[in-house]
Amino acid sequence: MFYIGIFFQYVSQYMKTRLEYRSDFIVEILSDLFNQTVNLVFILVVFGHTQFLNGWNRDEIIFIYGFFLIPYALFSAFFNIWDFNDRYIVKGEMDRILTRPIHSLFQVVIERMELESLFGLVTGFIIIFYAGANLGLELAWYDPILFVLFAIGGALAYASVFIVIASVGFWSDSKTSIMPMMYNIGNYGRYPVDIYNKVIRFMLTWVLPFAFVGVYPASYFLGKEEWYIFSFLTPVVGLVFFTVSVMIWNQGIKKYRGAGN
Amino acid sequence: MSNAIEVKGLRKEFKSYSSRSGLKGAFRDLLTRNYKIVPAVNDISFTVKQGEMVAYIGENGAGKSTTIKMLTGILTPTSGEIVVNGMNPHREREKFTRTIGVVFGQRSQLWWDIAVQESFRLLKKVYKVSDEQYNEHMNHVIKTLDIEPLLDKPVRKLSLGQRMRCELAAALIHNPPLLFLDEPTIGLDVLVKLKIREFLKEINEKYNTTILLTTHDLGDIEALCERVVMLDSGEIIYDGELQSLKENWGEDKEVHFQFVKPVQQAELEALPLSFPVIWEYDEKNHTYLAVIKDEGDHISQLISIVVTSFPIKDVKIHETSIEEIVRNIYETGTV
Ligand SMILES: Nc1ncnc2c1ncn2[C@@H]1O[C@H](COP(=O)(O)OP(=O)(O)O)[C@@H](O)[C@H]1O
Numbered sequence: 001m002f003y004i005g006i007f008f009q010y011v012s013q014y015m016k017t018r019l020e021y022r023s024d025f026i027v028e029i030l031s032d033l034f035n036q037t038v039n040l041v042f043i044l045v046v047f048g049h050t051q052f053l054n055g056w057n058r059d060e061i062i063f064i065y066g067f068f069l070i071p072y073a074l075f076s077a078f079f080n081i082w083d084f085n086d087r088y089i090v091k092g093e094m095d096r097i098l099t100r101p102i103h104s105l106f107q108v109v110i111e112r113m114e115l116e117s118l119f120g121l122v123t124g125f126i127i128i129f130y131a132g133a134n135l136g137l138e139l140a141w142y143d144p145i146l147f148v149l150f151a152i153g154g155a156l157a158y159a160s161v162f163i164v165i166a167s168v169g170f171w172s173d174s175k176t177s178i179m180p181m182m183y184n185i186g187n188y189g190r191y192p193v194d195i196y197n198k199v200i201r202f203m204l205t206w207v208l209p210f211a212f213v214g215v216y217p218a219s220y221f222l223g224k225e226e227w228y229i230f231s232f233l234t235p236v237v238g239l240v241f242f243t244v245s246v247m248i249w250n251q252g253i254k255k256y257r258g259a260g261n
Numbered sequence: 262m263s264n265a266i267e268v269k270g271l272r273k274e275f276k277s278y279s280s281r282s283g284l285k286g287a288f289r290d291l292l293t294r295n296y297k298i299v300p301a302v303n304d305i306s307f308t309v310k311q312g313e314m315v316a317y318i319g320e321n322g323a324g325k326s327t328t329i330k331m332l333t334g335i336l337t338p339t340s341g342e343i344v345v346n347g348m349n350p351h352r353e354r355e356k357f358t359r360t361i362g363v364v365f366g367q368r369s370q371l372w373w374d375i376a377v378q379e380s381f382r383l384l385k386k387v388y389k390v391s392d393e394q395y396n397e398h399m400n401h402v403i404k405t406l407d408i409e410p411l412l413d414k415p416v417r418k419l420s421l422g423q424r425m426r427c428e429l430a431a432a433l434i435h436n437p438p439l440l441f442l443d444e445p446t447i448g449l450d451v452l453v454k455l456k457i458r459e460f461l462k463e464i465n466e467k468y469n470t471t472i473l474l475t476t477h478d479l480g481d482i483e484a485l486c487e488r489v490v491m492l493d494s495g496e497i498i499y500d501g502e503l504q505s506l507k508e509n510w511g512e513d514k515e516v517h518f519q520f521v522k523p524v525q526q527a528e529l530e531a532l533p534l535s536f537p538v539i540w541e542y543d544e545k546n547h548t549y550l551a552v553i554k555d556e557g558d559h560i561s562q563l564i565s566i567v568v569t570s571f572p573i574k575d576v577k578i579h580e581t582s583i584e585e586i587v588r589n590i591y592e593t594g595t596v
């Protein structure tokens with residue numbers, strides 16, 4: 001309860017600050033939209049001529065991309081902590097975080113959130129409905145509930161990878177290029193995993209669970225029964241990976257060195 | 262009276278890494294690390310009673326900030342025991358931080374981009390302070406620190422002195438029984454320093470707030486603290502009254518005279534004084550420097566006899582700084 005209250009306090013502060021710099025805010029939303037359009041055009045161009053790719057047709061691939069945008073938007077809004085190492089460890093901002101009576105990761109999340117990323121939800125839904133209509137998909141009454149569970153599961157799976165990478169900074173103060181690389185790998189989750197070889201598929205499922213952000217959960221709504229087991233694992237995988245990542249974070253906090261002078 | 266701080270055999274070692282480059286290097290650093298071990302705080306023990314104001318001093322790099330970071334739960338000690346406000350700061354961090362206030366002079370505790378009052382409002386929620394408590398306590402704090410006109414400005418637009426006063430107010434929102442101040446007066450002008458000292462004295466008297474502060478300003482200590490804990494290379498080399506520290510180690514006063522007309526050193530040495538004075542000529546500034554013991558009214562005797570004998574342009578009294586006291590102690594061994 002306390003955490004929910006604090007969350008909304010920060011959200012309202014965030015809105016206030018953002019509205020003061022309205023033009024930045026709009027530019028950011030526009031550049032997000034632009035990014036997503038570029039990605040979509042890419043998919044249309046690549047898959048425009050091929051009717052089928054490993055048994056997936058064009059609209060199914062577009063649907064997966066649309067689905068991917070939903071957990072990705074949630075992730076970007078709250079776990080966009082790619083600059084954690086520089087900002088909080090090297091510059092010692094973590095000192096401030098650690099003198100406050102709230103869980104440190106939660107504080108970092110609410111300080112760094114970028115709510116405009118939530119506009120990705122709108123783009124995602126437009127694409128999902130467009131592709132879904134082309135495919136003639138039908139909704140059961142419980143599908144919206146599953147959709148929410150799968151989307152949150154996917155976002156948590158995505159977030160856990162970045163939390164672990166951020167935590168590495170507690171142990172090692174060497175600069176790494178892991179963060180940007182992960183953003184690239186994350187994108188693999190929006191294509192059907194069976195187009196990759198076995199090793200990559202295994203990696204994207206059990207090591208860096210990005211397949212649970214796009215293909216696996218989307219497969220359920222596309223009626224791909226051979227993937228159902230993975231679809232339904234999405235919330236579980238999300239929760240397990242997230243819990244483990246928070247445990248790693250909590251261990252990392254004990255190793256925090258401060259910024260020195 | 263219970264103890265606010267109890268520290269036994271506290272130690273913090275830093276590993277200073279030589280890190281490898283690249284992604285592969287980063288992973289190798291995770292497994293095998295090349296490092297040297299440097300003890301920043303070296304098995305120290307002390308206690309602070311509730312309501313005490315203690316100055317924690319020492320040269321740069323002595324380990325003051327590291328100690329404070331362990332006492333506030335920011336850093337995990339390498340070894341040793343810490344009980345602060347009856348808790349282990351690091352293990353019970355979230356509960357513990359409700360009972361302390363922290364100010365780092367070198368680093369802002371406030372949010373950089375938002376107005377001071379918005380910071381206060383968020384902190385009020387974070388520390389679950391009720392409206393009544395807030396109004397009763399903070400209105401007074403805001404008035405005493407004279408920060409009313411700053412409240413609607415973002416922190417990044419404040420001067421250092423303005424920011425420090427706001428930081429201090431922010432650290433007190435939940436009216437903690439224990440306050441840690443790491444160089445709160447560094448770089449501040451005299452008036453702001455005075456205001457902050459006065460304020461700290463007041464909250465100590467009013468709420469019996471325990472204060473542990475580090476400073477390089479002897480004035481801060483004289484105004485606030487009876488007790489001094491002195492650290493050198495991570496070890497406590499003095500823990501006791503400020504008065505006896507000064508008597509033993511800072512007793513020499515230097516008085517600088519600048520004369521209107523040239524004066525011979527022999528003339529000065531011939532002045533009839535009842536106590537020993539060492540005269541030195543400062544070539545660079547063309548001033549004379551008298552070194553005497555700070556006892557009784559020796560300084561005023563010295564100044565009055567010099568002033569009546571030779572016309573002077575300027576007099577300065579130079580007090581031994583903490584750094585000089587520390588160096589004295591360091592050079593002559595332990596206290
Ligand atoms: N994060 C850190 N990593 C490595 N060494 C550190 C770190 N923080 C402090 N040190 C070292 O520990 C010693 C004590 O530092 P510090 O506690 O900041 O001293 P002080 O506050 O008394 O000036 C110094 O030698 C400093 O270089």
Ligand SMILES: [Mg+2]
Nearest residue numbers: 325326327443
């Ligand atoms: Mg320091």
